[in-house]
Amino acid sequence: MKSINGIQFADMVQMGAHHLFQNADYVDALNVFPVPDGDTGTNMNLSMTSGAKETAAHTHEHIGKTAQALSKGLLMGARGNSGVILSQLFRGFGKSIEQLDVLNAKQFADALNYGVETAYKAVMKPVEGTILTVAKDSARKAVEVSEDVDDIRELMEAIVAEAKKSLDRTPDLLPVLKEVGVVDSGGQGLVFVYEGFLASLKGEALPSKTIGSSMDDLVSAEHHMNVQGFMDTADIEFGFCTEFMVRFEEGKKSFDETAFRNDLSEYGDSLLVISDNEIAKIHIHSETPGEVLTYGQQYGDLIKIKIENMRQQHTEIVGEGYSSQATTKKAEVHPYAIVTVAMGTGVSELLKSLGASAVIEGGQTMNPSTEDIVKAVEAVGAERVLILPNNKNIVMAAEQAAEILGIEAAVVPTKTIPQGMAAILAFNPQATVEENKNNMTEAYAHVKTGQVTFAVRDTSIDGVEIKKDDFMALAEGKIVLSTLL
Amino acid sequence: MSIELKNEFGLIDISQDTVAQIVGGAAIECYGIVGMASKHQIRDGLTDILRKENFTKGVLVRQEKEDLHIDMYIIVSYGTKISEIAYQVQSKVKYTLNKSLGMSVKSVNVYVQGVRVANV
Numbered sequence: 153m154k155s156i157n158g159i160q161f162a163d164m165v166q167m168g169a170h171h172l173f174q175n176a177d178y179v180d181a182l183n184v185f186p187v188p189d190g191d192t193g194t195n196m197n198l199s200m201t202s203g204a205k206e207t208a209a210h211t212h213e214h215i216g217k218t219a220q221a222l223s224k225g226l227l228m229g230a231r232g233n234s235g236v237i238l239s240q241l242f243r244g245f246g247k248s249i250e251q252l253d254v255l256n257a258k259q260f261a262d263a264l265n266y267g268v269e270t271a272y273k274a275v276m277k278p279v280e281g282t283i284l285t286v287a288k289d290s291a292r293k294a295v296e297v298s299e300d301v302d303d304i305r306e307l308m309e310a311i312v313a314e315a316k317k318s319l320d321r322t323p324d325l326l327p328v329l330k331e332v333g334v335v336d337s338g339g340q341g342l343v344f345v346y347e348g349f350l351a352s353l354k355g356e357a358l359p360s361k362t363i364g365s366s367m368d369d370l371v372s373a374e375h376h377m378n379v380q381g382f383m384d385t386a387d388i389e390f391g392f393c394t395e396f397m398v399r400f401e402e403g404k405k406s407f408d409e410t411a412f413r414n415d416l417s418e419y420g421d422s423l424l425v426i427s428d429n430e431i432a433k434i435h436i437h438s439e440t441p442g443e444v445l446t447y448g449q450q451y452g453d454l455i456k457i458k459i460e461n462m463r464q465q466h467t468e469i470v471g472e473g474y475s476s477q478a479t480t481k482k483a484e485v486h487p488y489a490i491v492t493v494a495m496g497t498g499v500s501e502l503l504k505s506l507g508a509s510a511v512i513e514g515g516q517t518m519n520p521s522t523e524d525i526v527k528a529v530e531a532v533g534a535e536r537v538l539i540l541p542n543n544k545n546i547v548m549a550a551e552q553a554a555e556i557l558g559i560e561a562a563v564v565p566t567k568t569i570p571q572g573m574a575a576i577l578a579f580n581p582q583a584t585v586e587e588n589k590n591n592m593t594e595a596y597a598h599v600k601t602g603q604v605t606f607a608v609r610d611t612s613i614d615g616v617e618i619k620k621d622d623f624m625a626l627a628e629g630k631i632v633l634s635t636l637l
Numbered sequence: 638m639s640i641e642l643k644n645e646f647g648l649i650d651i652s653q654d655t656v657a658q659i660v661g662g663a664a665i666e667c668y669g670i671v672g673m674a675s676k677h678q679i680r681d682g683l684t685d686i687l688r689k690e691n692f693t694k695g696v697l698v699r700q701e702k703e704d705l706h707i708d709m710y711i712i713v714s715y716g717t718k719i720s721e722i723a724y725q726v727q728s729k730v731k732y733t734l735n736k737s738l739g740m741s742v743k744s745v746n747v748y749v750q751g752v753r754v755a756n757v
Contacts, residue, residue, distance in 0.1 A: 187732040230718040233668050274714030276665040549645045
């Protein structure tokens, strides 16, 4: 094939759009940059669909005019970063062949290259390792190959091959991709478009979804999302990352992907299923991997089984002792706990004897942080917790802790130790957290607190003259008397 | 004026310049943006596309009570879908500020101050 006209080009565009459409979900899953919101595939697909629609409506024998239609459709329908870039690539492409009736290999390569130049002009600081890089690398290759090759089909093959190679290199250029272990989503979208072009030129059916590598990327992306969600090992609900393949067999249950997915989703989350006529590859996070495998066996032979304990992996990452975490914590769960703050062993023992589950060391001069409180509560391992700060400076930290704990928690804002003691006495293990909070708050409201301390310097507060080394009497936090005995 | 965050350990004070630099840095990575423009075009010169040192002139950070508002003045490339680019800038800026400063922004207002026609 030495040249293509507008009608052939329009068919290429349709195939490209169709191929992208079929794989939009996959592209979505790869989306981690610039904002990991998982919409690249959707956006690119909408952009490309708009381009393809306009092309279909204005297909002309004259390739320049057809390309103009594509350019216009893409521009109007551009969505998302990758969509806008795609529209620029084909705007430049269309601009450079505006006057041409038909396109030969050399002109095709130059047009692609011009598209890349146009696209790069519209950005101040291009980020490499994205769709821009994939477009650039493949266009350069096209120009190089077109020196010797005048068959457009052959040229397009070289372009697709280079685009794929360039896509594989994107993680080396953009650190966030490497971190997550995926290739760039926009770049992948462009590869799908080019693959569609090639399929059209060859007059072949579209390449089917490849089970192997694409599954790995999906799994990485899925794990990435999960890792972000888990702060603590104990939060992992489904502990085993289970991957396996089923080779379908005659006489076994016949495979229906939707039903298969629905059944499997009962066993856990992060479910991924990719299948063709012979095998299905499955990835799932489950607490009962054995049952998942048994289920899979109903359809045929199991091959390539891999099960990993994610709790262990997670604790290794977080760097905390595994055994102490998951096992002992679950062994003794207190339904209800009171966590409070006090300074000194004596007071601490006193509070514990009244029913406090844990006493955090701290007070006026040493306020425990939110983190200290969270840790103390977690160490107790209760389902519901009441936090008594016993100091007005700790109330805020306690409230923050209650918010991030993820279990039922309430703060009874006690400001002194005697208030805390009165509050604990009003605790009722049968009542709800809210009822307890109200009862306990009411109970300490009647408590009057007196404190005795000594002065470290001369001053005058609230009309009371204070001299260094004086003994001071405080009632409800206010100095009422200062004298030397 | 600067942005103040309070936690139980004390105060975190982030200067407006810092926020403006981060906003500007995030914006110029967005596809379709060819520059930042000054918010006082007449005073600072009409044709100037701001350089990195002057990002702050094109980014206005306002704090109203607890809420943070960003106004930014950009120049885009001709032949792009400008509404989409503006939207991308908003989402990128919001995401970047949240990621790097832990701030959530109430609004990101984008003012397109110019279109640059590349010699195509």
